[in-house]
Amino acid sequence: MILLELVRTVRMGVKSLLLHKLRAFLTMLGMLFGVASVVAMLAVGEGASKAAQDRIQALGSTNILLRSKKPDVQEQNTSSNVWTAQVYGLTYDDLDRFKHTLPAAELVVPVRETHKEMRVGAEYQASYVLGTTPEYLTVTGMRVREGRWLTDQDDQRRTNVCVLGAFAAENLFPLDNPIGQSVRAGSDRFTVVGVLETLGRASGSVGPPVDECVFVPMSVSRAWFGDTSMKRTGGSMEVESVQLHEIKIRVADPAAVLDTARVVREMLSENHAKQDFTVVVPLELLKEAEAQKLIWNLVLGSIAGISLLVGGIGIMNVMLATVTERTREIGIRRALGAKKKHIVSQFLVETVVLSMTGGLLGVAAGLAGPILIETFAKMPTVALPQHWILSFGVSALVGVVSGLYPAVRAANMDPVEALRHE
Amino acid sequence: MASERLPAGVPIAELVDIHRHYVMGDHVVRALNGINLRIEAGSYTAIMGRSGSGKSTLLNILGCLDRPTSGQYRIGGEDVANLSDGELSEVRGQKIGFIFQSFNLIPQLTVLENLEVPLFYQGRVGAESRAKAEVLARRVGLEGRLEHRPNELSGGQQQRVAIARALMNDPLFLLADEATGNLDSKTEEEILGVLDELQREGVTIVVVTHNAKVAARAQRTVWLKDGVVESVEENLHRESSVAAQEASA
Numbered sequence: 001m002i003l004l005e006l007v008r009t010v011r012m013g014v015k016s017l018l019l020h021k022l023r024a025f026l027t028m029l030g031m032l033f034g035v036a037s038v039v040a041m042l043a044v045g046e047g048a049s050k051a052a053q054d055r056i057q058a059l060g061s062t063n064i065l066l067r068s069k070k071p072d073v074q075e076q077n078t079s080s081n082v083w084t085a086q087v088y089g090l091t092y093d094d095l096d097r098f099k100h101t102l103p104a105a106e107l108v109v110p111v112r113e114t115h116k117e118m119r120v121g122a123e124y125q126a127s128y129v130l131g132t133t134p135e136y137l138t139v140t141g142m143r144v145r146e147g148r149w150l151t152d153q154d155d156q157r158r159t160n161v162c163v164l165g166a167f168a169a170e171n172l173f174p175l176d177n178p179i180g181q182s183v184r185a186g187s188d189r190f191t192v193v194g195v196l197e198t199l200g201r202a203s204g205s206v207g208p209p210v211d212e213c214v215f216v217p218m219s220v221s222r223a224w225f226g227d228t229s230m231k232r233t234g235g236s237m238e239v240e241s242v243q244l245h246e247i248k249i250r251v252a253d254p255a256a257v258l259d260t261a262r263v264v265r266e267m268l269s270e271n272h273a274k275q276d277f278t279v280v281v282p283l284e285l286l287k288e289a290e291a292q293k294l295i296w297n298l299v300l301g302s303i304a305g306i307s308l309l310v311g312g313i314g315i316m317n318v319m320l321a322t323v324t325e326r327t328r329e330i331g332i333r334r335a336l337g338a339k340k341k342h343i344v345s346q347f348l349v350e351t352v353v354l355s356m357t358g359g360l361l362g363v364a365a366g367l368a369g370p371i372l373i374e375t376f377a378k379m380p381t382v383a384l385p386q387h388w389i390l391s392f393g394v395s396a397l398v399g400v401v402s403g404l405y406p407a408v409r410a411a412n413m414d415p416v417e418a419l420r421h422e
Numbered sequence: 423m424a425s426e427r428l429p430a431g432v433p434i435a436e437l438v439d440i441h442r443h444y445v446m447g448d449h450v451v452r453a454l455n456g457i458n459l460r461i462e463a464g465s466y467t468a469i470m471g472r473s474g475s476g477k478s479t480l481l482n483i484l485g486c487l488d489r490p491t492s493g494q495y496r497i498g499g500e501d502v503a504n505l506s507d508g509e510l511s512e513v514r515g516q517k518i519g520f521i522f523q524s525f526n527l528i529p530q531l532t533v534l535e536n537l538e539v540p541l542f543y544q545g546r547v548g549a550e551s552r553a554k555a556e557v558l559a560r561r562v563g564l565e566g567r568l569e570h571r572p573n574e575l576s577g578g579q580q581q582r583v584a585i586a587r588a589l590m591n592d593p594l595f596l597l598a599d600e601a602t603g604n605l606d607s608k609t610e611e612e613i614l615g616v617l618d619e620l621q622r623e624g625v626t627i628v629v630v631t632h633n634a635k636v637a638a639r640a641q642r643t644v645w646l647k648d649g650v651v652e653s654v655e656e657n658l659h660r661e662s663s664v665a666a667q668e669a670s671a
Contacts, residue, residue, distance in 0.1 A: 008547060012531070019530045332526045335487060337515015337543040337591070339508045415487045419522070 013350040030314040031358025034307035035391045039366025047381035049293040059282040064249040071274040088276035089242040104256040107135045111246035114225040119184040120172050128208040131221020139248045147179045147194030155217040162190040166198040167211040188224050257283045312402040319406035331418030340411035351403025359395025363388045430464035434594045440493035453479040455649035466621045468637035469630045471646030481630045485597050486510045519588030523600035525580040527572040534568040540591045558586040578609035595626035
């Protein structure tokens, strides 16, 4: 019976709203845009944050990534000692210390980078040659597409073998299968034994893009290429001496990551006079990203709140006008036996129908928006059901709140005065 | 169909020493100054008076739209002078049928829906109210118009809808406020005819008017002046219902 009465009241409300179609439509638009923008923004925000988290996750959430960095404070050695090598960065000693003193470290992987011109026949291509150990593959989560990866034997015997990153393989051997072929790096020849799968560029990761790299055994890189590199920058030569460009540490127990990272930082600052290294802890980044997401959500929430507030004010404004306009109808209904509560529910239902219809259309538009953004702007979006349920709920709430005052005002009219109203 | 219709002569509405004073600034306007009036079941009463005589105030009190400052007002034996707003709404919804000068139909609703409004507030809407609306529509000559909107009807037809609406809740009495004030004389005659017919069927009617022609249809005329009943005239020469009276006698 109560349900039937509600259905009747809603039907009556819809009829009254349809009396002024344009007005109802325009009022609804305010709600529609508010809800649509909230739903769409949340989906875009969620997508961006998920993309960031995926990228960080790709670095390995139990990894600690160390990288050599040219110290910020440079001696003013402009022209006089051009040939003096600038020595900085992670060292073999660091590597040994980590290997022997970090109990939680499961794997400690060194990486040396050398910039070389790679030649295949007459073709050549500048590329990074990374010298590393077999564990590199485990720590980075990369996979071999074809052939094999570097082995301990390669390292011990200093075999001149190399594994190509996916893009490096494509660039150097656009037509042939690279496995078994010969590649020259500077004056050294390497036999290609494997090709890796594409990894994609992980943001927050440091160093050259791995898909374009050529991988050789650590011992080979050290023996043939040495620690000193020359780089032509502008007109002058830059000579650097770096032992290890990167050390990747994998921690066995996820709970020990942050503590281990702290120990690593302490050990490094003890043994390095200058800040010639960076430490990236993906887990820390992940937590930062989560904190950032919270702020982002807070900002979104405020924007959403403001737009819904504006929508609500619009609705209240229209309902106040409607109540004044329909004073006589209120008088008639009171004379025919309507109690105050009937009048309140009548106008409240009208407002809620208005705001919820706007909310519903807003949710539809807000779900359609991200699909367009994804197709045209190529931005990832994630529409979570709780987002649009919440937005829809808020639109209903705004309807109740903004409708309450006009409805109460209508109900409190004196029936005699209301009937006399022209 | 009239569930609460009482035998003729039983008092259904009784005003005892009703005062209604308004405070306007620093002086008091005594709109009603001790009204005594009895409405008996089946009677047809006209209330007349010049503007300022307290006619409208009395109408509002009779219709339970307003509360007297002092005095007793009994409807069907119940004193309604001191009821709350909600209780007065119930009395209006259950015991009084209003007919207004400007018809006062709700424009966005169809005729059927307009007829259902009084029962809606009693929680009595459904198959029953629809059937009742159809019967009453036929009774006032509106069959086939149930799905029309008020603005698709003539003034006379709209007032017929209003009369049917006033009967939907089986009221103790009909209260008409200048029911023919907005109609031409031909239509006025039709509407007065409908009221005559209803009265003949036993419906109690109170009309408030300043039109002598309308008042002439009633059995008696109550004249108001300065907030008191000045005189009560029995209409011995009723224009159209003489024959009917003879028939019922």
